[in-house]
Amino acid sequence: MNSSRYLPRLTAALAGVAVVSLSLSVSSSVQARELSVSTVLSDAFPWGQAAEKWAELVAERSDGELTLRVYPNSQLVNGDQTREFSAMRSGLIDAAVGSTINWSPQVPELNLFSLPFFMPDVEAVDAVTGGAAGESVFAAIESRGVVPLAWGENGFRQLSNSQGPIDAPEDLEGLKIRVVGSPLFQDTFTALGANPTQMSWADAKPALTTGAVDGQENPLSVFDVARIDQVGQEYLTLWNYMNDPLVFAVNQQVWDSLSAEERTVLREAAEEAGAWEIAMTREQEPERLAAIKERGVTVTELDEAQHQAFVEATESVHDEWVPRIGSEIVEAARADMQGE
Template sequence: MMRKYLGAAAVLAGSLLCGAVMAQTYRAEYRLSTVLNTAFTWGQAGERWAELVKEKTQGRINIKLYPGASLVGGDQTREFTAIRQGVIDLAVGSTINWSPQIKELNLFSLPFLMPDYKAIDALTQGDVGKDLFTVLEKREVVPLAWGENGFREMSNSKRPIASPADMKGLKFRVVGSPLYNETFTALGANPTQMSWADAQPALASGAVDGQENPLSVFVAAKLPTVGQKHLTLWHYVADPLIFVVNKQVWESWTPADRDAVRQAALQAGRENVEKARKGIAGKDNAILKQIEAAGVTVTEPTAAQREAFVKATRPVYDKWAKTIGADLVKKAEAAIAKR
C-alpha cells in the first residue's frame, strides 16, 4: 500500500511540476504576422492557421493575427529579422520579402523560371522545397508548410503591354528586392521600390504607372479603381508563402503540441493554395472574367511575345543564379523539366 501511495504521489507531483512548467512556458497569446489582411487569401491563411492551432491544441496555444506587417511598422522586408529576434512568434511569409536575408529564396523570383502551377509544385513539394526548409532551419526559425500568393502579373494605367518595348519609360512599383529592380530595368521600365501600404496611394495619385501582383491581390485591392486598366498575364515569377515559427517559441511547446501546430500549418497551407488558385488556374477563369467586367483590358502574350521578355531578362537570371547558388538553380530547373 505504501509503495502504491508513493507511486501515486510521484505521479501527482510530476503532473503538478509539468503543469507549473507549462504555466511558465506557454504564453496567453502568440503573435502571428502576415503582410496582407483577411480581405486577401494570404491574410486568410494566417487566420485559418490560428483557428486550427487553437482547435488542435484544445486552446493551449492561442494566436493573434497581426496583418499589414504591423509588428515591423509596415516594412515587410524586416519581417524575417523580427521573427529571428522574437518580435514575431509565427508568420505566414513571402519568399520575396524574406529573400534579402535568405538569398536562396530569390529562386522563386528568377524571371520566367516557372511557366505554370505544376512547376511551382515541383519545387515546393519536392527536394528543392526540402533544401530551402533546411536553409531556414539554420536561421533560428522552424518552417512547417508551404502556401501560395500566386503568379505575379503586371498591370498599368497607360497602355496594353505585349512586349518589352511597351514597358519603356513606365514607372512600376516593385517589392524591396534588388532582383525586381534589375528585372524591370532590363525590360526598359523604371522600377520604384515601396511597401504595399504605400503602393495603392502612389497608384491612385499617378506617382507610379503600374505594379505587379497576383490576380487575387489585384481583385481584392480593387486596383482598377486606382487606374490599373491594363493587365498583362505573363507569369514571370511566383510567390510561395512559408508557415514558420520562431525556434525558441517552438522549443517551448510540448512535442504533442508541436505536432499539432505542424499539422495545422499543413492543412492551412493546402487550403490556402486551393484558394489562391481558385478562379485562376486551369479552365477556371472566374476571376479573369471579373477583372474584365471591371473594364480592364487583358493582354496574354503569345509564346513568341513571351520569349522576348525571357530573352531581355536572361542576363539578370544568369547573374542571380550565381547569387542563389548554381547547384540549387540547376536542381530547380531539372525538377521543373520533369514535372
C-alpha cells in the first residue's frame, strides 16, 4: 500500500476535526453567560454570603453555562447603595441582593418593613413575606422593571451610641444618629427627639470614628462583623424596631432574555440561597450577642413598658406613612401577622 496516497486525506480529516472541535469550544464559550450581581456588604457578612451562595448554586446547576459575578460594597454604584435599584432597573446592573430599605425610595411599598415597631418578631416577618402582603410587595417591585425572585434577611435593626444607655425616648434627645437614605428613617428618629443624619454605609464608620455622629442602627451581624464597638459605640439597645428583609432580584430585560430553564435555575437557586441565609442569620444571633457583650459593650434590653414608650412615641410616623405605603398593603400585612 502506498501510504502517501492517503496522507493528504488524513491531514484534511484531522484538520476538519480540529475545526469542528474549535467551533464547539467557541460556541460553548459564546453560550456561557455572566450576570453582574450587586450587594452592599461583602461575604464577611451574611448578606454578602447570600449572594455568593446564589452564585455558587447557579453555576453548579447550569453546569457553568450561567454564572453570577458578585460585586460587593456597592462597587457598581460608586458606594451609594440608594442608587442600586435604579441602576438595576436601567440595566447598569443585571441583578442584586438588595435591602428593602435601600430600594424604598423607588418602591414606596417596601417601606412597609420600616414602619417602626410594626413587626414584633421573626414569626411576624415570615408571615408577611410569605403572605398576601409579600406578594403585593413583589408585584410592586416587578411593576418597576425589576423581577423579584426570593427573600433574604439582614435582621432586626438595633440601636447603638457612644454617649450612654438608651432605654427611653428621651434618652435620644439631641443625639446625632446615622441613618440610611430613607425619609421614613428621618421621620422616625425626629419623632424620637434625635437628630438623624443620612449617610451611606461607606461614610458611616469614619463619621462614627471622628464623633461626627453619636450613634447608628444596624442588625447585630453588622455590628459584630464590622466591630462597630471599636469606633466608640459602647452602648447597644436591643429594641427590634424594624426588620430589614433582603430581596434577590433581576433586571426585567435580562430576565426576558433568559431561557425557561435558566429562569428556573436562577429562581430556585435564589430561593434556596435565601432560605439558607435567613436560617444562618437567625441561628448566629445569640452567639453574636454574646461576643458583643464579651467585648465590653453595655447592652440594654427593653422591658414591655419601656418598649411601649417607644411604640407610642412613633405613632405619628405611622399616621404619616401608612397612606404613603398604601393602606391596603399595610392592612394585608396585619392580616398576615394575625393568621387571617
